[in-house]
Every structure is written in structure tokens, then in C-alpha cells.
Amino acid sequence: MTTDIQGKINQLREELRQHNYNYYVLDNATISDYEFDLKLKELQKLEDENPDFFDSNSPTQRVGGEITKNFETVKHKNRMYSLDNSYSKEDLLDWEKRIQKNTGIDDIEYTCELKYDGASINLTYENGKLMSAVTRGDGFQGDDVTANIKTIKSIPLVLQGKFADSFQIRGEIILPLDGFNKMNLDRVEAGEDPYKNPRNTASGSLKLQDSSEVASRPLDCLLYHVVADNLPFISHFETLQNARKVGFKVPDAIKICKSIDEVFDFINFWDVARNELPYETDGVVVKVNNLHQQDELGYTAKAPRWAIAYKFKAEQESTILNEITYQVGRTGAITPVANLEPVLxxxxxxxxxxxHNADQIEKLDIRINDTVFVEKGGEIIPKVVGVDFSKRPKDSVPTQYITHCPDCNSELVRKEGDAKHYCPNEYGCPTQITGRIQHYISRKAMDIEGLGAETVELLFKEGLIHNYADLYDLREEQVVPLERMAEKSAKNMVLGIEKSKEIPFEKVLFALGIRFVGETVAKKLAKHYKSIDHLMSASFEDLTSVDEIGERIAQSIINFSNDLTNIQLVERLKKYGVQLELSAESLENQTDKLKDKVFVVSGVFTKMNRNELKKAIEDNGGKVSSSISKKTNYIVAGDNMGPSKRTKAESLGVPLISEDDFISMLN
Structure with a gap:
């Protein structure tokens, strides 16, 4: 009897999954909504009566009902990179030249896909079942929204065939225009304000606490990229075709292009046809199709080299410029801001x-009360791009750029060759002080939970902190009396500050806010110098000898290291126990065996994957390059190495070594 019930439950689950797929992915319903609901109710009844057969991926779980008070932050197994943007055909031609140079191949095959305007999501599957769904976050970590994602019916909870044992598939959670418009009609009828746009509404839906509310929204998911250690496919296009076969909603608007001219044809077609789509799109993503070539090209610090986004021309509107105000950044840089008559x-x-800066204002001759043209750069950041001179008032006067800081009244300086003006009052200007502390606590730096930008300003205003080292002296009893600060909030803040002492050295170095030292440079410097003492005692010549450290960065580090205030701050951070040197764990397995040696990794390997090989090179003091040059010392050559790379290596006399040779070199 039990076996019969279990068989019936499994049969209904499979039937409902197939009907779900037919309706939400193929857009080809094979039964009526009424028949579907009857089967779903039958399954729900059987599951309620037989709780031993519960399955979190059952079709009955899509209705939601789970309440999530706090969304857990989860580290991505594989980083979710951004894409480099292009706005012209010339940008794409330059990108292709870089691809050809780095691969040594002239005839590159591409795939073109539409760039969907929604909220990025990373889905993890194990043995054919959905295990987790995590938002993009900062690319390194995001929020676990699995309960909410399970309510989206176009996302398979269980795959319809064999794909890969373990993999992540990435896509965009979108809100189709028809569904968005209906939601807004319902809101207006209920006397509520309509939502502003589909993208923000889709993104906000993922963080709703009640998953049943998410289930009531017509969200969809379009998938476009698979990440796994060993995929049995040769190309990106083949990977997505097979993903579609096992139940994923992969859009049909994907095309293989044999040349950059075919890419241009695809862009030209969709620049017009996108207006007929049921959802919003803001460009085209061009990718190198061959997965092996993708692997060879690798990544920059921020984006894959093998992909680029072509953005359609931004929407533009005109409005009145009411006032120009000036913002001070944490480095003292002054940014002029146009305060506009509100425009959609x-x-x-x-x-x-x-x-942007004084030069831009002068170049466009922007004045108060002008009618200006505004567009969103990449359809994200609004910027003024021109003036309608036909509507300029007769009493208009040219804009005079400010000469003194709007916060501390210090006279501004502008160095030769620099586009921006700066406030030189680094340690006395309130906005620079709070800006540096806000940078220090930020997610990519010290990631201090329970402490935000507004709280930093409040603590500074109350005289409790004047720099980031002061954070470690804060006590709960000092914080509790402050406005909007309850006992629990104060406790969480102090705990978050204490926990930041575990943050590794490379992130602390980035958090210090040394000008021109971003995340990537901080990692490189931490790895090379291994402690803040060694870095701050390094000479200009020593700094510029470090790979990719130029004169501008070196001089900035020298300036930081020679400043008495900075020296005192660093000494205080050491006293508090902040990690200002690489940990023993980080130094483990690191040697100088490959110091000053440049390697190119090319081909397919059996004992280590490409990322493991590159890490081993860097851990042992070597440098990994993506292209062969006279500076290349070795090419670690695997199977399927490109013939053009082999020819170039031979012409330059660069030795080719096998994977085993490389391992022997380390041992």
C-alpha cells in the first residue's frame, strides 16, 4: 500500500513538472488550468496524508508560505563578474583585436544574446535538484533567496534529464511588461502608488520576507550562463541548448555569429525589434563561443575578457537645471551635480x-535655468549631455565654478593634468573624514555588519569617532543613547566591529583608503610585501619594481606612509588586533620558486584545472600572462593548445613544458 502511494505521488510530481515546463518554458500548455489545479490538489492531499514522502522540490512547494526574516549572506563558489560595456561599433572592433591577439586566432566564432534588464541570480544544482539560489550581491557574495526563487514556475526544481552532477547556472529574474502593468493597475485600484519600473520591482521581490507574496507576482527567469568544473560541451551555444533540453528557460534570441559583421547585423536587428519584446532589454552580450578559448582568455580584475556588452543608445529627456551643487568625495575630489526639475x-x-568636472561644464556651456538633455550612462547613472540653447533665458550668465570647499571652506586645488578640483583639508574636512570611515566599513573592505553610512555620520557628529581607528574604542553604553539606536543595534555594531579584526590583510589594505590602491592592487601589494610594515618602508624604486605598480600608485603609497597621522592610525590598528600582515594560513604553500618567471597557460589539463595551475604559479612567486611575448619564460602546454600560439612560441624561442614538467618544477 505504501509503495502504491509513493508511486502515485512520484507520478503526479513528474506530470506536474512536465506541464509546468510546457506552460512556463515552452509556452505550450497541454492541459487546462483547471485540470492542472485538480492534479496539484490531489498531490497536496497525498503529501499531507503521507508526510514521510515530503520533498522540498515538489511542485506543491511553489505556492510559497515560508517566512524569511533575515537573508543569509553566502559566498559564491565562483565569482559573478561584471561585463565590460561598449557603446559603439568601434569599441567592439577594438575588443575583437584584443581577442585575436590573446588567442592568436583570427577567425573567432561568437554568440550574441540579448542583455536582459532584471536582477541577476545564481542557481546551484546537485544531482539534478535545485539546492540554492543566491543574488549577485557584490559578485563575491550575495543573499540566499532560495525560498522565494522556488516560487518562480519557469525555474526547474528538478531537471528533466542528465546535464552535469554539480553546476551553477546564472540568469536574470525579470518581470514581463504585461505582468508589471497588471500589478500597477491593481495597485492604483487599491489606492496605492504604482511601481516605478519592472527591473527594480523584480529585484525588490526577491527580498520579500513572505514567499507566498513572491509567488503571487508574475516573475520569470531567463538563463544565459553555466559554470562547472567539467562540462561535456565544446561551446557556450551547445551548453545553453542542452540546458534548455533539461528544463531551463533559455531565450531563443541567441545566435552564433561567424564574424564581427554578423554581430553588427544582430545588434542592428534587435535595436529595433527589442521594442516588440515582452520584457525590457538594454543591449546585446557578445561572447566568444568556444569554451576552451574562453578559458584561455580568462578574466581581468572585474570582467571576463571573452565577453562584452553592447549597450543600446540611452534614452534621453530634456528638463530644467535649477541649481548646481558640489559634492566632496572621501579623497577630497569635488563633483558638480545638476539639480533638475524631476523628469521620468x-x-x-x-x-x-x-x-563630472569644471571642464565638462565649460565645454557644454551649462548654466543655471538652462533646458538640458539628460540620459542614463549605460541606462544606470544619469548625466547631462547637452543644452537646448534655443530655450536659454536672455539674462543667463556663465557658470562660475566654486573656488572653496562647500564643507570646510578650504581653497580648492587642481593639479596639472587632473580633471577634478580637490579639497586639500584631508584631516579637517568633515565629508572626507566620514567618507574614509564609510569606505573602511564597506562590504568589499572590512564588511562591518550593523554599521552603515548614516550611523557613521551620526557617530562623527556626536564626537565619538574622528577616524576609522576610533571605531575599535566604541562601547555599547556610548552608542545606546544615540538617536534611532536601540540596545540590540548597539550590541550588533560593537560585535561587527570586533569581528572585523578577522578580515584578511589584503582587504584591510584596501580599506585603508590609500589613493589609487583598489581591490586588485591591494591584493598584489599584500602578496608581495606580506605586511604593512614592509609596504610602508618600501622605497619608490622598490614599489615600481612590483608587477603592475606604476609611478602614480607608488607615489601615493609613499605619501601615505610618510604622513604622521597615517603612521599613528596604522599603529593603533595593530594594537587593536586588526590583520596587518598575511596570516600563516595565507603564507602556507607560498614560495619564491618561480619568482620573476612569466608563464602562459594554454590547453586542457588532466591533473589540475587551469585555475589551479594559475594559482600554483602565483603562490610560488610567478606571474601568469594571457599572451605570449619576449618576456614569457614558459608555456604550460596541455591538450588542444592553439596552433597559432605554438607557432608564436617557437618563433620567440619560448620553451613549452607539460603539466608534469610544471609539477616537477614545483617539487
Whole structure:
């Protein structure tokens, strides 16, 4: 009897999954909604009566009902990179030249896909079942929204065939225009304000606490990229075709292009045809199709070299410029801001836009009370791009750029060759002080939970902190009396500050806010110098000898290291126990065996994957390059190494070594 019930439950689950797939992915319903609901109710009844057969991936679980108070932050197994953007055909031609140079191949095959305007999601599957769904976050970590994602019916909870044992598939959670418009009609009828645009509404839906509310929204998921250690496919296109076969909603608007001219044809077609789509798109993503070539090309610090986004021309509107105000950044840089008569642009109300710098204001001759043209750069950041001179008032006067800091009244300086003006009052200007502390606590730096930008300003205003080292002296009893600060909030803040002492050295170095030292440079410097003492005692010549450290970065580090205030801050951080040197764990397995040696990794390997090989090179003091040059010392050559790379290596006399040779070199 039990076997019969279990068999019936499994049969209904499979039937409902197939009907779900037919309706939400193939857009080809094979039964009526009424028949589907009857089967779903039958399954629900059987599951309620037989709780031993519960399955979190059953079709009955899509209705939601789970309440999530706090979304757990999860580290991505594989980083979710951004894409480099291009805005012209010339940008794409330059990108192709870089691809050809790095691969040594002239005839590259591409895939073109539409760039969907929604919220990025990373889905993890194990043995054919959905295990987790995590938002993009900062690319390194995101929020676990699995309960909410399971309510989206176009996402398979169980795959319809064999794909890969373990993999991640990435896509965009979108809100189709028809569904968005219906939601807004319902809101207006209920006397509520309509949502601004589909993208923000889709993104906000993922963080709703009640998954049944998410289930009531017509969200969809379009998938476009698979990440796994060993995929049995040769190309990106083949991977997506097979993903579609096992139940994933992969859009049909994907095409193999044999040349850059075919890429241009695809862009030209969709620049017009996108207006007929049921969802929003803002460009085309061009990718190298061959997975082996993708692997060879690798990544920059921020984006894959093998992909680029071509953005359609931004939407533009005109409005009145009411006032120009000036913002001070944490480095003292002054940014002029246009305060505008509110205007609807690309689905959002725009009230402020960047004017960049004094040169831009002068070049465009931007003045108060002008009618200006505004667009969103990459359809994200509003900027003023021109003036309608036919509507300029007769009493208009040219804009005079400010000469003194709007916060501390210090006279501004502008160095030769620099586009921006700066406030030189580094340690006395309130905005620079709070800006440095806000950078220090940020997610990519010290990632201090329970402490935000507004709280930093409040603590500074109350005289409790004047720099980031002061954070470690804060006590709960000092914080509790502050406005909007309950006992629990104060406790979480102090705990978050204490926990930041575990943050590794490379992130601390980035957090210090040394000008021009971003995340990637901080990692490189931490790895090379291994401690803040060694870094701050390094000479200019020593710094510029470090790979990819130029004169500008070196001089900035020298300036930081010679400043008494910075020296005192660093000494205080050491006293508090902040990690200002690489940990023993980080130094483990690191040697100088390959110091000053440049390697190119090419081909397919059996004992180590390409990323493991590159890490081993860097851990032992070597440098990994993506292209062969006279500076290359060795090429680690695996199977299927490109013939053009082999020819170039031979012409330059660069030795080719096998995977086993490389391992022997380390041992």
C-alpha cells in the first residue's frame, strides 16, 4: 500500500513538472488550468496524508508560505563578474583585436544574446535538484533567496534529464511588461502608488520576507550562463541548448555569429525589434563561443575578457537645471551635480545628474535655468549631455565654478593634468573624514555588519569617532543613547566591529583608503610585501619594481606612509588586533620558486584545472600572462593548445613544458 502511494505521488510530481515546463518554458500548455489545479490538489492531499514522502522540490512547494526574516549572506563558489560595456561599433572592433591577439586566432566564432534588464541570480544544482539560489550581491557574495526563487514556475526544481552532477547556472529574474502593468493597475485600484519600473520591482521581490507574496507576482527567469568544473560541451551555444533540453528557460534570441559583421547585423536587428519584446532589454552580450578559448582568455580584475556588452543608445529627456551643487568625495575630489526639475527617464524619476568636472561644464556651456538633455550612462547613472540653447533665458550668465570647499571652506586645488578640483583639508574636512570611515566599513573592505553610512555620520557628529581607528574604542553604553539606536543595534555594531579584526590583510589594505590602491592592487601589494610594515618602508624604486605598480600608485603609497597621522592610525590598528600582515594560513604553500618567471597557460589539463595551475604559479612567486611575448619564460602546454600560439612560441624561442614538467618544477 505504501509503495502504491509513493508511486502515485512520484507520478503526479513528474506530470506536474512536465506541464509546468510546457506552460512556463515552452509556452505550450497541454492541459487546462483547471485540470492542472485538480492534479496539484490531489498531490497536496497525498503529501499531507503521507508526510514521510515530503520533498522540498515538489511542485506543491511553489505556492510559497515560508517566512524569511533575515537573508543569509553566502559566498559564491565562483565569482559573478561584471561585463565590460561598449557603446559603439568601434569599441567592439577594438575588443575583437584584443581577442585575436590573446588567442592568436583570427577567425573567432561568437554568440550574441540579448542583455536582459532584471536582477541577476545564481542557481546551484546537485544531482539534478535545485539546492540554492543566491543574488549577485557584490559578485563575491550575495543573499540566499532560495525560498522565494522556488516560487518562480519557469525555474526547474528538478531537471528533466542528465546535464552535469554539480553546476551553477546564472540568469536574470525579470518581470514581463504585461505582468508589471497588471500589478500597477491593481495597485492604483487599491489606492496605492504604482511601481516605478519592472527591473527594480523584480529585484525588490526577491527580498520579500513572505514567499507566498513572491509567488503571487508574475516573475520569470531567463538563463544565459553555466559554470562547472567539467562540462561535456565544446561551446557556450551547445551548453545553453542542452540546458534548455533539461528544463531551463533559455531565450531563443541567441545566435552564433561567424564574424564581427554578423554581430553588427544582430545588434542592428534587435535595436529595433527589442521594442516588440515582452520584457525590457538594454543591449546585446557578445561572447566568444568556444569554451576552451574562453578559458584561455580568462578574466581581468572585474570582467571576463571573452565577453562584452553592447549597450543600446540611452534614452534621453530634456528638463530644467535649477541649481548646481558640489559634492566632496572621501579623497577630497569635488563633483558638480545638476539639480533638475524631476523628469521620468528609463522608468525612474531623475532629480539629480552628474556634471563630472569644471571642464565638462565649460565645454557644454551649462548654466543655471538652462533646458538640458539628460540620459542614463549605460541606462544606470544619469548625466547631462547637452543644452537646448534655443530655450536659454536672455539674462543667463556663465557658470562660475566654486573656488572653496562647500564643507570646510578650504581653497580648492587642481593639479596639472587632473580633471577634478580637490579639497586639500584631508584631516579637517568633515565629508572626507566620514567618507574614509564609510569606505573602511564597506562590504568589499572590512564588511562591518550593523554599521552603515548614516550611523557613521551620526557617530562623527556626536564626537565619538574622528577616524576609522576610533571605531575599535566604541562601547555599547556610548552608542545606546544615540538617536534611532536601540540596545540590540548597539550590541550588533560593537560585535561587527570586533569581528572585523578577522578580515584578511589584503582587504584591510584596501580599506585603508590609500589613493589609487583598489581591490586588485591591494591584493598584489599584500602578496608581495606580506605586511604593512614592509609596504610602508618600501622605497619608490622598490614599489615600481612590483608587477603592475606604476609611478602614480607608488607615489601615493609613499605619501601615505610618510604622513604622521597615517603612521599613528596604522599603529593603533595593530594594537587593536586588526590583520596587518598575511596570516600563516595565507603564507602556507607560498614560495619564491618561480619568482620573476612569466608563464602562459594554454590547453586542457588532466591533473589540475587551469585555475589551479594559475594559482600554483602565483603562490610560488610567478606571474601568469594571457599572451605570449619576449618576456614569457614558459608555456604550460596541455591538450588542444592553439596552433597559432605554438607557432608564436617557437618563433620567440619560448620553451613549452607539460603539466608534469610544471609539477616537477614545483617539487
Amino acid at each position: 527617464l528609463a522608468g525612474t524619476i531623475v532629480r539629480r545628474a552628474s556634471l
